[in-house]
Amino acid sequence: MIDERDTIVRVQNMPYGVKGFVLNSPDGTHNIYINARYPYETMTKTYLHELRHIQRDDFGSDKPISELE
Numbered sequence: 395m396i397d398e399r400d401t402i403v404r405v406q407n408m409p410y411g412v413k414g415f416v417l418n419s420p421d422g423t424h425n426i427y428i429n430a431r432y433p434y435e436t437m438t439k440t441y442l443h444e445l446r447h448i449q450r451d452d453f454g455s456d457k458p459i460s461e462l463e
Contacts, residue, residue: 400422400423400424401423401424401425401426401445401448402423402424402425402426403426403428403441404425404426404427404428405427405428405429405430405437406427406428406429406430407429407430407431408427408429408430408431410429410431412429413428413429413432413436413437413440413443414426414427414428414429414437414440414441414443414444415427415444416444416447416448416453418453424448426441426444426445426448428440428441428444
């Protein structure tokens with residue numbers, strides 16, 4: 395389960411093709427970046443997608459990125 399206090403969401407303009415990503419901070423927080431150039435529906439789907447990466451702890455996985463996506 396994700397504690398919302400440990401998740402920071404940042405919506406900002408990024409290059410097209412990048413819908414979003416997660417960066418983990420040394421203090422244990424998760425920073426979800428969402429591309430503001432996309433419609434609201436796409437941003438919502440991207441947010442949920444990035445949350446799944448956090449829930450599954452994909453960052454410590456040895457699986458290839460293509461398999462995690």
